[in-house]
Amino acid sequence: MIVKKIEEAIEQKLADFGFDLIGVEYIVGKGGKSRNVLKVFIDKAGGVTIDDCAKASYLIDKDIAEVFNEDAAYFLEVSSPGLDRKLKKMKDFQKAVGKFCKIVLHEKVDGEIVFKGTIISAEDNVITIDIDGERKMIPFSNIKKAKLDFTL
Secondary structure: OHHHHHHHHHHHHHHHOOOEEEEEEEEOOOOOOOOEEEEEEEEOOOOOOHHHHHHHHHHHHHHHHHHOOOOOOEEEEEEOOOOOOEOOOHHHHHHOOOOEEEEEEEEEEOOEEEEEEEEEEEEOOEEEEEEOOEEEEEEHHHEEEEEEOOOO
16 A cells, blocks of 8 residues: 555654645556656645645655655655545544535435535544534444535
8 A cells, every 4th residue: 555655654744844644646657658646635724835835745755755665657746635625534524614515425324325515523433414404423434435515
């Protein structure tokens, strides 16, 4: 799991400089001139600027190279996760309290597999969302994927 190793190698260094590591994606190029792409998503209070992305890229470049043993060819891309960011960890949901999201489940809850609503709370491994005035409690372990959603 190269992604996990990279997260472990860079998370604390980013935190030391005021950045939150939101996630890492590694996309393997498909033949020809395609390159492998390593995407690192960061955030910070007040939002992320282009200068922040450049600074973070500089900070983590050597740590990533060490994970790859410096012999892998890849393109490093550091960016903000954007307005419709993915919610992967409990802390992501906790930061998103009060925001509208879309949640897709592994198993149905009340006959539904997809929920759209406002996050009310995220604690004790349960996400509570408000859907048109009705509260739904969703176990974190049942969430297949989730993201902030601005397509009201």
